Amino acid sequence: MASPIESDSLLLERRDDVLIITLNRPRVRNALDVPTARALDGALTELCRDPALRAGVLTGAGGHFCSGMDLKKFPVHGVPAVDGRGLGGLTRAQLTKPLIAAVEGAAVGGGMELALSCDLIVAGASALFALPEVTRGLIAAESGAVRLPARYPYHLAMEMLLTGDPVTAASAARHGLVNRITEDGGALSAALELASRVTRHPEEAVRAARAVARTADEVGPAAAWRLAPPGRCQPVLLLHARLIPPAPGPLRPYPAQWSFVCGRLLRPCSAGRRPCPTR
Structure with missing residues (x-):
């Protein structure tokens, strides 16, 4: 039975005691709009409240993780944030259970900020991470500028923030930002295996x-x-x-x-x- 939180832009699947949350807007590389952000917030609330769930995996459909905010929808819907819980209901949320990002393709802008807000990151070999906000006269205020300097070598983090240049999954893993690299298409399976290693403990x-x-x-x-x-x-x-x-x-x-x-x-x-x- 589908969850009442599930929508066309967000898919939920229970795999034993793990909740798989899939951003499902592949035509726009899973960019976030307000309805998707609200659905994601609801899914994270379900994860934390349901005693049968022990961990979550956040991923994207169509070969990409998330390309950030949907700029075409912004003039109509506004910023896809949830009061008190940040972008997508995640970047400022106080979750009580582990959340793993399974990244394929682009994790850009707000998409990278979603990944940074997770506890663990698994990435496909061709995945790219970037915070290009500065190129548009903006800053990565929803965890990018806050979390990245503590998770990545400081000067490399500043290079990403100040130039907007992307980094590869291999570079991110070499410097400890990514936990595992898999073959392209294997990030979700590897994230589920990592989740099983977490959930077998008390x-x-x-x-x-x-x-x-x-x-x-x-x-x-x-x-x-x-x-x-x-x-x-x-x-x-x-x-x-x-x-x-x-x-x-x-x-x-x-x-x-x-x-x-x-x-x-x-x-x-x-x-x-x-x-x-x-x-």
Whole structure:
């Protein structure tokens, strides 16, 4: 059954616990207009709210990722941004689950900014990344000028921002901007494989690690330390090398092999019930 969020310009597919989000405007290289931005915002909201989903993959149809804002639609619809969440409902959004960009072809302007807003990037060999806003008298204000200097060597980032020149997938990968390079047409499959490596781990641990890292990157280390000071992080049990987050509902028995991973040990309160923190 199609999601009510799905539209002609945005396709959704559930692959086990991963949501594949496909920008579907191939005639304009998946350029963003306002309806597509709203649909993307809705899809990201669904990803974060649905407990059956553990990660998302953002990609584009027709051999391209996204060419940025649809300039022909701009005079009619305006900027394809969502209040408080930025371009496409993504660049300023506070997501709670990992999002992977599967890039083929062009990731240009706002398209590159969407990719920069993802946690991981997989790219086809012929993919190109560019922030050409300066050539039109603009700046890449929706994460390009903000995130790129921290994700790419500073002087190379400044060259992209100040000249508008593109970089290849190989160059982006060599300098750590891209996680994986695949043969053309293979980015989505590689992104799904990477997602499976993420989602096989305990959800609470993945979400906590992501939250701390994103906060350190975008706010600063001091704010990140406040998320997980010793003895104050959420209770997570280490059980046979598998983290089990606490859950509401009836108490369930746990085997004996567990420990507290946030600075304190746990001991059983009574047989067959949840462990209690030691004082």
